[in-house]
Amino acid sequence: MNISIKQLFGRKRKSSSIAKQRLKLVITQDRLDVDDRFMTRLHHELAEVLAKYFEFSVNSVQMSLKQEGNSYVLVADIPYKKFHDLNPRQ
Amino acid sequence: MGKVIVVTSGKGGVGKTTSTANLGTALALLGKTAVVVDADVGLRNLDIVMGLESRIVYTSMDVIDKQCELSKALVKDRRVDGLTLLAASQKNNKDDIQPEQMKAICAKLRTTHDFVLVDSPAGIERGFSNASAGADEAIVVTTPDVSAIRDADRIIGLLQHAGIEPINLILNRFSPQLVGNGSMMDQADVLDILNIDLIGIVPEDSGVITSTNRGIPLVYEDASPGSQAYMRIARRLTGQRIPIPDLEEKGFLSNIVNWFTRNR
Numbered sequence: 103m104n105i106s107i108k109q110l111f112g113r114k115r116k117s118s119s120i121a122k123q124r125l126k127l128v129i130t131q132d133r134l135d136v137d138d139r140f141m142t143r144l145h146h147e148l149a150e151v152l153a154k155y156f157e158f159s160v161n162s163v164q165m166s167l168k169q170e171g172n173s174y175v176l177v178a179d180i181p182y183k184k185f186h187d188l189n190p191r192q
Numbered sequence: 193m194g195k196v197i198v199v200t201s202g203k204g205g206v207g208k209t210t211s212t213a214n215l216g217t218a219l220a221l222l223g224k225t226a227v228v229v230d231a232d233v234g235l236r237n238l239d240i241v242m243g244l245e246s247r248i249v250y251t252s253m254d255v256i257d258k259q260c261e262l263s264k265a266l267v268k269d270r271r272v273d274g275l276t277l278l279a280a281s282q283k284n285n286k287d288d289i290q291p292e293q294m295k296a297i298c299a300k301l302r303t304t305h306d307f308v309l310v311d312s313p314a315g316i317e318r319g320f321s322n323a324s325a326g327a328d329e330a331i332v333v334t335t336p337d338v339s340a341i342r343d344a345d346r347i348i349g350l351l352q353h354a355g356i357e358p359i360n361l362i363l364n365r366f367s368p369q370l371v372g373n374g375s376m377m378d379q380a381d382v383l384d385i386l387n388i389d390l391i392g393i394v395p396e397d398s399g400v401i402t403s404t405n406r407g408i409p410l411v412y413e414d415a416s417p418g419s420q421a422y423m424r425i426a427r428r429l430t431g432q433r434i435p436i437p438d439l440e441e442k443g444f445l446s447n448i449v450n451w452f453t454r455n456r
Contacts, residue, residue: 118378
């Protein structure tokens with residue numbers, strides 16, 4: 103994740119922008135009082151539910167908390183392989 | 193009635209004591225009366241940074257224990273009119289003082305001074321609660337690195353919870369060169385994360401080390417960039433409107449980009 107065009111062309115990302123991105127994530131978690139255990143649990147339980155609906159690799163799921171203005175947004179990035187057929191025709 | 197301002201940071205070593213010493217001195221140089229209070233009981237340093245370490249007789253602990261009057265515990269800085277120091281006890285610890293007792297000291301000091309600057313210890317425990325107990329306003333000092341900014345955010349949350357307002361930010365040890373080559377977050381990055389008002393940027397200045405060695409606050413030296421930055425912050429504290437200069441060193445390319453965007 104987070105591969106920018108610059109990285110694709112072999113140029114390293116500035117460390118200041120990496121610092122900012124890392125800080126934003128950790129501070130959002132600090133402010134919400136959300137720890138790694140919470141996120142891991144949410145990750146697993148969400149994956150369990152989603153597995154009922156489509157096929158995906160659990161390790162490919164990326165979840166993060168972001169602050170947008172005054173509110174927090176939970177962003178989940180789930181590359182799926184295919185949807186399960188929930189109403190199979192007999 | 194003066195203002196009580198707590199100078200704090202969360203993380204240690206980012207320049208709280210240096211900032212307190214320089215702002216107190218700068219305010220006195222501007223003709224205000226200022227008292228700097230060391231709230232770091234057990235690990236006092238404001239006295240040595242200001243060069244007043246040989247003149248401490250009484251501390252805030254003696255005032256609380258009623259061993260002496262508050263006015264008698266104040267050490268007058270002889271280099272400038274209107275500046276005094278209230279030292280912390282070195283042989284006690286933070287738990288020997290109650291927030292209410294610090295509050296009472298600050299309440300008394302504000303009746304006789306324009307500014308009461310309280311130098312908080314690092315951390316979020318008792319020392320911080322004591323230091324911020326009597327404060328109306330806060331100055332949070334941070335450096336542009338991940339650990340200092342994260343801790344600053346934590347402290348800002350605690351200050352907001354305590355109803356302390358406004359909370360102003362000093363961005364310390366800022367290096368225009370490092371920002372220019374993308375190795376250091378710039379002011380916009382830091383403000384975007386912390387979301388409080390910036391009261392000044394203090395550039396990295398080796399003069400801070402030599403002035404601390406001598407016990408002569410940097411603001412006595414006019415020419416140093418750090419000194420000028422602290423003088424500007426002190427003026428802003430007195431209510432003067434002084435724009436924050438752009439310290440960033442722009443590269444050749446971004447100068448061209450700026451030139452085009454400016455003319456649009």
